[in-house]
Amino acid sequence: MKFTDSHCHLDDKVFTAQLPTLLTQCRQLAINRIIIPAILPANFDSVLALPKQHPKEKTQVSLYPCLGIHPWFLDKLTDIHLEQLANKVAQTRSDIIAIGETGLDGAIAKKAPEHGQSIEDNWAKQYQFFDFQLNLAKAEQLPVIIHHRQSHDKIVPRLKKYQLSKAGIIHGFSGSYQQAKSYLDLGFKLGIGGTITYPRAKKTINAIKRLPLESLVLETDAPSMPISIEAGGVIGQPNSPVHIINVFQVLSEIRAESAEVIATQLEKNLDDMFFSK
Ligand SMILES: [Zn+2]
Numbered sequence: 001m002k003f004t005d006s007h008c009h010l011d012d013k014v015f016t017a018q019l020p021t022l023l024t025q026c027r028q029l030a031i032n033r034i035i036i037p038a039i040l041p042a043n044f045d046s047v048l049a050l051p052k053q054h055p056k057e058k059t060q061v062s063l064y065p066c067l068g069i070h071p072w073f074l075d076k077l078t079d080i081h082l083e084q085l086a087n088k089v090a091q092t093r094s095d096i097i098a099i100g101e102t103g104l105d106g107a108i109a110k111k112a113p114e115h116g117q118s119i120e121d122n123w124a125k126q127y128q129f130f131d132f133q134l135n136l137a138k139a140e141q142l143p144v145i146i147h148h149r150q151s152h153d154k155i156v157p158r159l160k161k162y163q164l165s166k167a168g169i170i171h172g173f174s175g176s177y178q179q180a181k182s183y184l185d186l187g188f189k190l191g192i193g194g195t196i197t198y199p200r201a202k203k204t205i206n207a208i209k210r211l212p213l214e215s216l217v218l219e220t221d222a223p224s225m226p227i228s229i230e231a232g233g234v235i236g237q238p239n240s241p242v243h244i245i246n247v248f249q250v251l252s253e254i255r256a257e258s259a260e261v262i263a264t265q266l267e268k269n270l271d272d273m274f275f276s277k
Pocket of ligand 1: 009
């Protein structure tokens, strides 16, 4: 069996010192590919540098950067940063495999008044950045990696409008079977991560039990989204791409298929979306 972490912030400084060791551990666990989204212009160059600093020839682990702007970081960003993103994508088109992570976040919008901004203005800016990135993905024929929180009702209509040919991944999916289905109908796949290691996430677990295996991919979101202690998480330790194995084990318990069948199909799902020419 082989594994891919389809969403890992490997450029985060918590990993820097131990990165060679971490990549060796990944190789030993057959984690052969790691997809690395960007979150804001300040980290574009660091995600792009990783595959050069840690080449596959040395590590046996392929690193795949993406470029995008996350909805959490818009406060200090302006149109100039969108232009920077578009230029960077144009310059590095053959080095990246997706636009992301982008998305819409309802919890951030709700908190805007605490920072002296109206909820409406916050949504307007989130939409401006999200729409720009959906347009970019469409123009560049790239998949998108989408962050959601309290925002399925806003993201789905947007995706219906844009009809992206390469679709993308709904990162850290949590939600109902119906919400999941509306993404699958648009060609999207669902990123399955730490959420399913918490038994209280009943709605999400029930949805993931019933959805076609063709719609799922594994992810950790490391160093964020820690897995549960029961599933192998360690208190006080940041999440790590090696925990993709723990997420896989929990998924294998939830699903009816054998571990081999699941692992093979999940890799194929990523091949189809990102790695087929
Ligand atoms: Zn992320």
